Amino acid sequence: MCDWCPCPPRDGEVAKAQRAAGDHAPTIFSKILARTVPATVLYEDEKCMAFRDVAPQAPVHFLVIPKQPIPRVSRVGPEDTEVSLLGHLLVVASRTARAEGLHDGYRVVINDGKHGAQSVYHLHLHVLGGRQMGWPPG
Template sequence: GSDGPPGGEVEKAQRAAEGSSPTIFSKILDGSIPANIIYKDDQCVAFRDVAPQAPVHFLVIPRRPIPRISRVAESDAQLLGHLLLVASKTAKAEGLEDGYRVVINDGKQGAQSVYHLHLHVLGGRQMGWPPG
């Protein structure tokens, strides 16, 4: 597969530095950057992706800034489970009854461009396999 267009996510991921904060997501959480929020509770927020890769593409992020899925601890288990439950509930609310994909990118080779854990939920079209 291709790495996508110049300036795309893969290129952003190559430039992104872990620990450079505040991230765009912390600015969405504090309200200093607007977002199209479709779900929120005391632990997480879901909002539409600004560069959607499918007819439905939203992100679920924890309010607590965990930088990477590879950096989680046993104590994060409840929160991680909650993020998946919210992804499922929000996908249903978005009409994705025929299925969808949940993606978590980790690090440079995983094309992670924002170092604040986020679940991509993509649906509304047939997904291909293998991904990437």
């Protein structure tokens, strides 16, 4: 437990985020893009890929990643907005969620840095659905 809150001991994704080395490559996602690590791909185009999460936290849990390696959402630069990469990732998340049957809603999560529980330093959107999400999330 933390000194100041009733949270459980650090384990799982939080522990991975604390141990993550940061902005180094290659990541598991670059290996998935290179097809050296298998993934269940739901969508792919010239800018991004969507695939199922290997450790789902909801009945439907997939990731949307850019093919361009951006380590963190806080490291997005002007060039990423000029080509509308971020908007494209959200549109792909929405279309893929619809294709996965998430008609009653879903959650989109972007973790940033160790305090945001980011354990893979390649920008990625988690799309979670198929059940009622709780609030607050953290």
